[in-house]
Amino acid sequence: xxxxxxxxxxxxxxxxxxxxxxxxxxxxxxxxxxxxxxxxxxxxxxxxxxxxxxxxxxxxxxxxxxxxxxxxxxxxxxxxxxxxxxxxxxxxxxxxxxxxxxxxxxxxxxxxxxxxxxxxxxxxxxxxxxxxxxxxxxxxxxxxxxxxxxxxxxxxxxxxxxxxxxxxxxxxxxxxxxxxxxxxxxxxxxxxxxxxxxxxxxxxxxxxxxxxxxxxxxxxxxxxxxxxxxxxxxxxxxxxxxxxxxxxxxxxxxxxxxxxxxxxxxxxxxxxxxxxxxxxxxxxxxxxxxxxxxxxxxxxxxxxxxxxxxxxxxxxxxxxxxxxxxxxxxxxxxxxxxxxxxxxxxxxxxxxxxxxxxxxxxxxxxxxxxxxxxxxxxxxxxxxxxxxxxxxxxxxxxxxxxxxxxxxxxxxx
Amino acid sequence: xxxxxxxxxxxxxxxxxxxxxxxxxxxxxxxxxxxxxxxxxxxxxxxxxxxxxxxxxxxxxxxxxxxxxxxxxxxxxxxxxxxxxxxxxxxxxxxxxxxxxxxxxxxxxxxxxxxxxxxxxxxxxxxxxxxxxxxxxxxxxxxxxxxxxxxxxxxxxxxxxxxxxxxxxxxxxxxxxxxxxxxxxxxxxxxxxxxxxxxxxxxxxxxxxxxxxxxxxxxxxxxxxxxxxxxxxxxxxxxxxxxxxxxxxxxxxxxxxxxxxxxxxxxxxxxxxxxxxxxxxxxxxxxxxxxxxxxxxxxxxxxxxxxxxxxxxxxxxxxxxxxxxxxxxxxxxxxxxxxxxxxxxxxxxxxxxxxxxxxxxxxxxxxxxxxxxxxxxxxxxxxxxxxxxxxxxxxxxxxxxxxxxxxxxxxxxxxxxxxxxxxxxxxxxxxxxxxx
Numbered sequence: 064x065x066x067x068x069x070x071x072x073x074x075x076x077x078x079x080x081x082x083x084x085x086x087x088x089x090x091x092x093x094x095x096x097x098x099x100x101x102x103x104x105x106x107x108x109x110x111x112x113x114x115x116x117x118x119x120x121x122x123x124x125x126x127x128x129x130x131x132x133x134x135x136x137x138x139x140x141x142x143x144x145x146x147x148x149x150x151x152x153x154x155x156x157x158x159x160x161x162x163x164x165x166x167x168x169x170x171x172x173x174x175x176x177x178x179x180x181x182x183x184x185x186x187x188x189x190x191x192x193x194x195x196x197x198x199x200x201x202x203x204x205x206x207x208x209x210x211x212x213x214x215x216x217x218x219x220x221x222x223x224x225x226x227x228x229x230x231x232x233x234x235x236x237x238x239x240x241x242x243x244x245x246x247x248x249x250x251x252x253x254x255x256x257x258x259x260x261x262x263x264x265x266x267x268x269x270x271x272x273x274x275x276x277x278x279x280x281x282x283x284x285x286x287x288x289x290x291x292x293x294x295x296x297x298x299x300x301x302x303x304x305x306x307x308x309x310x311x312x313x314x315x316x317x318x319x320x321x322x323x324x325x326x327x328x329x330x331x332x333x334x335x336x337x338x339x340x341x342x343x344x345x346x347x348x349x350x351x352x353x354x355x356x357x358x359x360x361x362x363x364x365x366x367x368x369x370x371x372x373x374x375x376x377x378x379x380x381x382x383x384x385x386x387x388x389x390x391x392x393x394x395x396x397x398x399x400x401x402x403x404x405x406x407x408x409x410x411x412x413x414x415x416x417x418x419x420x421x422x423x424x425x426x427x428x429x430x431x432x433x434x435x436x437x438x439x440x441x442x443x444x445x446x447x448x449x450x451x452x453x454x455x456x457x458x459x460x461x462x463x464x465x466x467x468x469x470x471x472x473x474x475x476x
Numbered sequence: 477x478x479x480x481x482x483x484x485x486x487x488x489x490x491x492x493x494x495x496x497x498x499x500x501x502x503x504x505x506x507x508x509x510x511x512x513x514x515x516x517x518x519x520x521x522x523x524x525x526x527x528x529x530x531x532x533x534x535x536x537x538x539x540x541x542x543x544x545x546x547x548x549x550x551x552x553x554x555x556x557x558x559x560x561x562x563x564x565x566x567x568x569x570x571x572x573x574x575x576x577x578x579x580x581x582x583x584x585x586x587x588x589x590x591x592x593x594x595x596x597x598x599x600x601x602x603x604x605x606x607x608x609x610x611x612x613x614x615x616x617x618x619x620x621x622x623x624x625x626x627x628x629x630x631x632x633x634x635x636x637x638x639x640x641x642x643x644x645x646x647x648x649x650x651x652x653x654x655x656x657x658x659x660x661x662x663x664x665x666x667x668x669x670x671x672x673x674x675x676x677x678x679x680x681x682x683x684x685x686x687x688x689x690x691x692x693x694x695x696x697x698x699x700x701x702x703x704x705x706x707x708x709x710x711x712x713x714x715x716x717x718x719x720x721x722x723x724x725x726x727x728x729x730x731x732x733x734x735x736x737x738x739x740x741x742x743x744x745x746x747x748x749x750x751x752x753x754x755x756x757x758x759x760x761x762x763x764x765x766x767x768x769x770x771x772x773x774x775x776x777x778x779x780x781x782x783x784x785x786x787x788x789x790x791x792x793x794x795x796x797x798x799x800x801x802x803x804x805x806x807x808x809x810x811x812x813x814x815x816x817x818x819x820x821x822x823x824x825x826x827x828x829x830x831x832x833x834x835x836x837x838x839x840x841x842x843x844x845x846x847x848x849x850x851x852x853x854x855x856x857x858x859x860x861x862x863x864x865x866x867x868x869x870x871x872x873x874x875x876x877x878x879x880x881x882x883x884x885x886x887x888x889x890x891x892x893x894x895x896x897x898x899x900x901x902x903x904x905x906x907x908x909x910x911x912x
Contacts (some may be wrong), residue, residue, distance in 0.1 A: 422566035427541050434533055435541055439664045442657035444549050447532045457532040 132176045134167055187378040188338075196344035198377060198399040203351055205372035206358075206392060209365045216364070226371060230338055338376075356393030366395075373399065529662065544662055551661025552593035553669060559584035564654065564666025572651065572769070578776045584665040586768035589761045590676025592659035592669040600768035601678035607771030607782075609682070612710040614786045615639040617884045623797065625874045625905040628701045632712035633800040639790060640711055644763035647789055653765060655758075670761035672754050677718065678764065681709030685717050701911055766790075780890060798871050805910075806866035810843065810850070812909045813873060820846035822869070824862045827852065841865045878903055 144154065155161055170176055192198060208225050216222070339347075360366050366389065370381050379399050381389075389395050405411035418424040437443040450457050469475075528535065529544045542561075559565055559580040569583055582603075590599045615638050619631055626634065637643060648668070659669035684707045691697055692714060704712045766789075774782035803809065810822050822843045831837040841861035842852045851869025855861035888899050 423563045423570060425561070425563040429538070429541070431541065432538060434538075437657075438531065438662055440657045440667065441549075441660045441663040441669075443531060444660060444662075445658050458534060 132178050134170055139165075187374045187376070187380075189378070191379055192338055192377040193402075194341050194344065195400040196341060196348045197338055198379075199348050199351070199396050200339065200344045201373055201376040202369070202392065202396045202399065203355065205369040205376065206355075206360075206365075208372055209368045212368070213362075213365060222368075226368075226375060228375075230376060353393075356391065356396060358392045360390055360392055360395060369395070531662075542662075548661040552595070552659060553588045553598050554584070554661050554663055554665045556581040556584060556598075559665045562665040564664055566666075568651070568653070568666055574769075574773070575777045575781065578772055582772045582776065583769070586765055586772055587653075587665070587668045588659075589668070589670035589764060590678040591671040591674055591757070591761070592676070594676055599676065599678075600764060600771075601676070603768035603771035603775070604678060604764040605767075605771070606774060607767035607769065608710075610770055610774055610782050611639045611767060611786055611790060614783060614791060614884075614886065616710065617886060618791055621882050621884050621902050622877050622880065623875060624878070624903045625876050626797070627874060627908045628705060629712070630797070630800050630874070632704070634795060634797055636711045637795050637800065638793060641759045641763035643790070643793060644766040645759040647793075648762035648766050651766075653762065668761060668765055670757065672757055675757065681711075681713065681715050683707055683709045683715045685715050689714060689716055701908075783886060783890075797875060801867070801871060801874070803867050803870065806863055806870055809910050810866045810869050813870070814845055814850075816906075816909065819848075819850075822850060822866070824865060826858070826861075843869050 192201070212218075212222060212225060360369075366386060370386055373395075374380055377399065381395075381398060385398055389398060405414055412418065412426055418426050434443060437446060447457050456463070527546055528540045529546050529548050531540075531549070533540075542558075562580075562584070565580055565584055565587075569578070569580060574583070585598065586600045586603055588599045590596075590601045593599045596602055612635065615635055616631075619626060619634055623631075623634075653668050654666070656663045656667040656669045659671055663669060686692065686703075686707050688697070692699065693716065699708075699714070701712075708714055770782055770786060773785050807822075814820065814822050822845050824841050824843050827840045827842045829837065829839045832839075837856055838854055839856070839858050839861040840852065840854045841858065841864075843850045843862070843865045851865045851867070851872055853861050853864025853866070853868050855864050882902065883900070885899065888897075891897065
């Protein structure tokens with residue numbers, strides 16, 4: 064290994080090249096030599112390759128990723144024994160029965176110390192959508208949005224808004240213009256009124272109407288509660304029975320409201336990532352028909368936008384190689400609907416039930432061990448009985464291992 | 477002296493159901509099962525965990541491949557329902573090209589020897605008897621039609637060589653029959669199950685027991701062929717009566733004593749391997765399996781299918797009949813034959829010779845009756861050559877065959893009934909010369 068000459072002053076690691084060629088090292092040395100003449104602060108600045116200008120004197124505090132709770136750096140000192148004020152304290156004579164409290168052991172094994180940072184939020188949903196009707200609707204919607212945006216690709220805000228929206232109502236406002244598909248004269252897909260399509264999709268989307276009804280019901284409960292409170296305040300002189308009744312009623316109302324709120328919260332969470340239900344999707348698929356699937360999908364910008372939108376809606380990531388091969392909308396739907404290939408041969412045999420029709424083939428769910436073979440032949444019961452008669456272990460080696468004689472000799476337990 | 481008909485005394489139909497006894501093994505299994513205890517304290521009644529047979533293995537690591545109920549291995553043979561799950565059985569069924577009319581459960585039953593399962597409802601004893609009658613009938617009628625002059629003892633030997641336990645054992649092995657190491661309820665139903673420790677009762681022969689059968693067996697007394705025809709079974713073997721029940725009881729008591737004394741005698745004796753008796757038992761079990769298959773075919777597919785099966789698998793085998801002969805006095809026999817048939821008395825003539833004074837002479841002798849040569853033989857001495865010539869002459873006489881592929885009596889049932897062809901009588905010989 065070639066020994067590089069030592070340079071005067073600190074050299075940042077980024078400037079030390081690992082190439083073996085003589086010329087490069089000398090060039091690096093020359094570069095460093097020229098910079099070493101300047102002041103140390105300036106040289107430091109120049110030597111770092113990062114573009115951001117950092118304060119020389121400041122210590123870089125590394126902020127942990129969101130939510131991580133590292134152990135605190137502060138020391139906690141125990142109270143001196145002669146200064147203990149707790150009357151119940153009895154000093155221990157030995158450490159055998161003392162509990163361990165605190166300490167850093169297993170800090171990062173505790174999931175609570177990871178906090179929110181562990182919850183990684185991906186671009187698409189965590190679980191892929193598998194219902195074919197929903198996938199078809201998602202593809203259709205992605206294509207519609209792509210087509211609508213194709214008129215104004217230059218608007219990045221609209222594009223981002225569309226890409227980041229979920230299954231809620233469509234973000235785009237409709238335009239009256241009709242756009243044509245890039246298709247060959249053979250394909251039959253028609254120019255459809257975008258407004259109609261968008262309106263249809265919005266109609267079938269869940270959130271808007273249900274949210275309204277929930278808000279209404281919430282208001283009703285709140286007003287009822289307020290009314291009861293007023294009654295309580297005014298009727299302090301009333302009999303205990305009535306107050307109890309009212310208290311009961313108010314408790315019930317409280318419970319109902321709390322339940323409603325939790326349900327609401329849950330539904331809100333569902334709304335943000337909520338996929339449309341299967342029945343609605345099937346109805347929509349029937350409405351849409353099959354002609355739109357013959358549309359040509361050769362524009363790569365359109366295709367990739369649609370693929371990204373599909374990932375957001377369904378979680379399916381279509382590899383680029385497959386996308387290149389996809390030229391029609393129908394093949395895009397097919398690619399999504401197609402179930403994934405089984406990872407193991409055993410899974411494939413189980414899913415496709417390949418050997419079920421063959422009566423002379425038996426598929427076992429696990430490895431056939433030598434003991435299983437002995438059982439099939441009927442010899443196992445004989446072996447077991449003979450071993451038990453001799454007091455030998457039937458399975459395994461019991462406590463007899465390789466070094467048994469050594470253990471006898473050395474007297475290990 | 478006719479004594480008694482040696483027929484199975486307890487067939488399946490004659491067995492009366494004992495009150496309180498299980499009619500099927502599955503019912504017996506359920507009765508013997510340990511009752512599952514449900515915890516009454518839990519508010520939600522949990523489903524009882526499936527209990528499978530305890531076999532000494534770790535079920536959490538290796539869950540049983542076949543979910544058998546407890547005490548299955550105590551059953552003598554696998555339950556009939558398990559026949560549908562056995563791949564070996566289905567493969568055997570297909571390999572034999574059996575008709576779909578024959579269910580897998582029947583084929584599974586043909587593989588259970590009486591030594592494995594004594595119950596005639598679950599072993600192959602009845603099917604084996606039925607099959608043996610069919611096989612022996614077809615074999616004997618084939619010999620009688622194609623070799624009418626065959627002496628009786630040679631006929632017995634030929635029957636043994638074509639339809640006896642040895643050739644049937646080879647046929648079963650050629651079919652790829654695998655054997656279970658020890659019979660039990662957990663065994664694969666596609667394996668042939670028989671026990672080497674105990675012999676089961678099964679009927680194979682149909683005949684009469686002789687009065688002096690013990691002395692015959694003990695002292696190896698001679699039996700005439702005529703008596704064999706009257707008394708013995710299809711292969712000329714003596715029919716021995718089963719052991720008396722009085723003898724069995726003290727033996728059973730002795731066994732019980734040994735159990736109680738706990739002398740750690742093994743249940744499966746390690747010395748029961750590799751003796752001539754075990755080979756004989758194995759041969760018998762394989763032969764019974766083949767017979768049981770024929771019986772099953774007859775039961776489910778009918779007479780014609782059974783005959784076709786027997787012809788294809790058993791009667792098509794080549795048997796060298798001339799090697800079955802054993803003459804004591806061939807020249808005398810030939811002389812008697814010529815006298816009976818009113819031929820000219822046989823004269824032996826030296827046809828050619830070489831090396832008379834050398835170490836290895838060869839004499840070719842021909843036996844003539846008048847001008848017709850009856851037989852020719854060569855030997856190292858003149859006497860030897862003459863004897864051989866006489867034997868060849870006798871063989872030529874006894875192995876006379878009207879032809880091959882002749883119409884046998886059972887063919888009348890096949891084509892005679894439909895076409896109305898009457899039975900044309902075949903050549904029947906006058907009989908043997910010397911009673912052996």
